[in-house]
Amino acid sequence: xxxxxxxxxxxxxxxxxxxxxxxxxxxxxxxxxxxxxxxxxxxxxxxxxxxxxxxxxxxxxxxxxxxxxxxxxxxxxxxxxxxxxxxxxxxxxxxxxxxxxxxxxxxxxxxxxxxxxxxxxxxxxxxxxxxxxxxxxxxxxxxxxxxxxxxxxxxxxxxxxxxxxxxxxxxxxxxxxxxxxxxxxxxxxxxxxxxxxxxxxxxxxxxxxxxxxx
Numbered sequence: 001x002x003x004x005x006x007x008x009x010x011x012x013x014x015x016x017x018x019x020x021x022x023x024x025x026x027x028x029x030x031x032x033x034x035x036x037x038x039x040x041x042x043x044x045x046x047x048x049x050x051x052x053x054x055x056x057x058x059x060x061x062x063x064x065x066x067x068x069x070x071x072x073x074x075x076x077x078x079x080x081x082x083x084x085x086x087x088x089x090x091x092x093x094x095x096x097x098x099x100x101x102x103x104x105x106x107x108x109x110x111x112x113x114x115x116x117x118x119x120x121x122x123x124x125x126x127x128x129x130x131x132x133x134x135x136x137x138x139x140x141x142x143x144x145x146x147x148x149x150x151x152x153x154x155x156x157x158x159x160x161x162x163x164x165x166x167x168x169x170x171x172x173x174x175x176x177x178x179x180x181x182x183x184x185x186x187x188x189x190x191x192x193x194x195x196x197x198x199x200x201x202x203x204x205x206x207x208x209x210x211x212x213x214x
Contacts, residue, residue, distance in 0.1 A: 045093050052095045053085040059153040060102070063144065066157065066186065067103040069193055080104070098198045102144055103184040105193035108135035115181035115199035122169040122202065124183055130162040137163045139185040142193070145171065145202070146180045157186060175204045 057064070057078065064077035071080035089100040113126040122145060130137040141158040152175070160167035162185060181199040186192070 048093055049086055049090055049095075050082075053082050053089070056085065056089075056095065056100070056148055057081055059146070059151045060155075063102075063153065063155045066142070066190065067184075067193065067196075068105075069186075069191055070105040097148075097180050097201075100182075100198065101196050102146075102182045103142065103186075103193050103196040105184075105195065106134060107139060107185055107187060107192050107194035108132045109194040110141075110183050110185060110197050113183050113197050113199055115183070115202060117202045117204065120171045120173050120175065120204060122171060122181065123166065124169065124181075124199070125166045126162070126183070128163050128165050135162060135185070136187065137161055138188045139194075140188070141167050142184040142186050142196075143167070143169050144180075144182040144196075145169065146182070147177050148180070150177060152179075157190070171204065176206055178203055 060067070060081070061078065064081045068075075068077045068080040068084070071077060075083070084101050084104050085095075089095050089097075091099070108129060110126040111129045111132075113124065115125075116123050122143070124141065124143055126141075129135055130139070139162050141160050141162075141164075142155070143158060144153065144155040146153045154169075154171060156169060158167045158169075179202045181202050182196045183199055184196040185194045
């Protein structure tokens with residue numbers, strides 16, 4: 001609102017979208033600045049990536065303590081995982097599940113690994129590469145089965161090691177849908193881990209009961 005000084009006759013203040021200012025060289029009028037809340041394309045893309053990363057990591061918070069055990073001293077597990085996702089997991093502005101590292105570390109990752117499912121039993125297989133650099137026979141398998149849409153994640157550090165070349169992971173018979181499978185290795189002390197490998201998508205269908213179960 002504009003004000004008039006009755007003694008001096010001077011006017012100052014807002015008048016609609018204008019500002020009346022008394023300067024040393026007289027009275028002048030200027031328009032109010034228009035707030036600019038528009039974000040650049042780059043900012044919008046980064047915001048979208050952060051939203052996708054946060055949604056993906058939400059069900060994995062406990063797992064991340066193991067998955068990023070080799071993180072930098074100034075990072076917590078969630079920060080390390082977010083940084084890793086933003087660096088590796090996106091093609092253009094879309095998350096690519098096959099590029100995601102659900103673990104990151106210095107051990108040798110699984111070689112020629114695969115995952116398949118039969119009646120809610122997931123079979124993980126891999127090649128024994130315990131003679132490679134940064135690998136030992138005692139390194140244990142780490143497995144993750146994850147459905148981002150349902151926000152369901154099932155993970156375990158298995159007793160099976162590199163030399164065993166396979167392990168089984170049992171899932172609840174009530175689970176249905178498409179699940180992502182990942183695998184890594186962790187050392188005996190559980191203070192070093194490998195980068196994960198993506199093993200594809202598994203379809204869990206309605207469990208068929210045996211006649212004895214009916």
